[in-house]
Amino acid sequence: MTDELIQGEYAPDDFFRAFAIAMLRWQYIEHELYLLFHALILTPLTDISGALYYAQTGFGPKLRLVDIAAKVALDKPLQAQWRALRMELDDASLHRNILAHLTAIPEFGEGDSIQLVLAPALLTPMQLRRKHPQKYDAEGCERIAVIFDELSQKVASFHAKVRESCRSVVQQDKHDQDGEAPLGH
Numbered sequence: 001m002t003d004e005l006i007q008g009e010y011a012p013d014d015f016f017r018a019f020a021i022a023m024l025r026w027q028y029i030e031h032e033l034y035l036l037f038h039a040l041i042l043t044p045l046t047d048i049s050g051a052l053y054y055a056q057t058g059f060g061p062k063l064r065l066v067d068i069a070a071k072v073a074l075d076k077p078l079q080a081q082w083r084a085l086r087m088e089l090d091d092a093s094l095h096r097n098i099l100a101h102l103t104a105i106p107e108f109g110e111g112d113s114i115q116l117v118l119a120p121a122l123l124t125p126m127q128l129r130r131k132h133p134q135k136y137d138a139e140g141c142e143r144i145a146v147i148f149d150e151l152s153q154k155v156a157s158f159h160a161k162v163r164e165s166c167r168s169v170v171q172q173d174k175h176d177q178d179g180e181a182p183l184g185h
Contacts, residue, residue, distance in 0.1 A: 014138040034050070034054075036158065096148075
């Protein structure tokens with residue numbers, strides 16, 4: 001099987017710029033996910049939510065932590081929206097892993113042209129190379145950055161919905177604790 005190059009004619013500086021932007025956009029996703037987690041656990045203390053979230057060393061454990069909180073804190077319609085968003089986050093994490101775990105190698109073109117691409121390391125066993133049959137050049141990294149940017153905006157939008165929903169729950173709980181009848185009674 002031959003490797004397919006995600007096309008683009010870029011200089012090495014373009015590759016490093018696109019790669020860095022994609023990695024920074026991934027950080028936006030992780031930050032937005034933290035803000036969502038903070039809203040879900042209904043604590044005003046960022047020390048507590050931060051300690052729980054950032055104690056998780058990988059994205060998978062962070063996503064599972066948010067998933068557990070979402071299952072407890074969200075109503076059914078928001079849980080359905082969360083499941084769809086979670087699937088997108090799972091898919092995007094594969095792109096993140098490509099950025100983090102593939103190797104930047106030179107790709108020689110016609111004449112003296114050269115560009116950098118992300119590809120499995122030279123001595124990677126063939127069965128692992130088959131998992132990543134594509135090489136990602138600067139244009140591929142730019143596309144990943146766009147995917148990450150759009151997804152971080154989706155997480156931020158969902159976070160706003162959750163924050164409003166949780167605010168309503170807290171207000172209802174306060175009314176219940178004050179001995180008042182629940183709203184609508």
